[in-house]
Amino acid sequence: MKDIDIIPSTLKEAVEKISELPGYGEKSAKRFAVNLLDMPRGEAIQIIKTLFDMLEKIHPCSECGLYTEEEICSICSSEERDRSVICVVEETFDAFAIEKTGKFKGVYHVIGGRLSPLEGITAEDLNIEKLVERVDKNGVKEIILATNPTVEGEATASYIHNLLKDRDVIISRIAYGLPFGAVLENADDFTLSKALEHKTII
């Protein structure tokens, strides 16, 4: 008598598959699968169909790598964007966050991750070669490195900086400083010293 083997095989498979997603363990994968089963079946199927639809239609923009439903994304194909300024981000949603500020009028380049020796992610795994190509071909004047302010994001920015520094292009890095609403007492030393170093006269 097998007591444990009462979990239906398709549920087991679903849990295994979801566990493959970054950030998911067995518990959260179970929760996801059971939440789907607990919903009215029609609604659950609608969720799955929407995901399927997304996977069928969305791919990286062939120019900049942003996720888009077109061959070329709406930013790369816009007449109003300045193609001589490229903002380099790790992922599509980083670009969406910058777009929300409304402060950037250039174009993007999504490298699709960050250098991470621990996870075995090297420069070859990232969309960096294409960035160099764009710089060489399109009369680019400025590159803003907007990878995340983390150890890995910093290493990635510095790798790209080295790669491009001999070209006739201004390379900048987004500013470190205190985030709005932060408490000085709780800020880490690095952030606080950068906030002092880059103080602005008022």
Added chain:
Amino acid sequence: MKDIDIIPSTLKEAVEKISELPGYGEKSAKRFAVNLLDMPRGEAIQIIKTLFDMLEKIHPCSECGLYTEEEICSICSSEERDRSVICVVEETFDAFAIEKTGKFKGVYHVIGGRLSPLEGITAEDLNIEKLVERVDKNGVKEIILATNPTVEGEATASYIHNLLKDRDVIISRIAYGLPFGAVLENADDFTLSKALEHKTII
């Protein structure tokens, strides 16, 4: 010029749909969708197909409510299980957890949630009527109330207890006590007083 509207519509829809799942906010839904897009497309489609397959094949056992691929689940249809003892649980995975212990040889009844006035979940929303039917029809001798040891699980157990207490059936509640590996100092008062109250002579 609409700066913000660069998110592809199928990605937006996917994020909205996933946000409908309990425990998901916009951020975690985004993460889920982008993680799928970031995977090799074939693997991502495989995950979605597995979920679809699960939704097509799995439904609640018509007897006890456990999720199963059959009409009657493997426990209800097993000759080796004691149908006179019913263990009442909130959800399928609670039963799976009990099965793992190998200590229970009766059958289950999944009520599909817990009473929750705050979330508007009443007794009518739960699979309780069928439990009363089973007790009346099948010569049930014992009911073990194994709803979660939470305020809501407790209220649900007490509701079912009231419903069945005039019938000729033993009704028990799973024991409260300290979990294995717990630190006394950190235990809450309720758990600790229950652990003392139900001390066992050694």
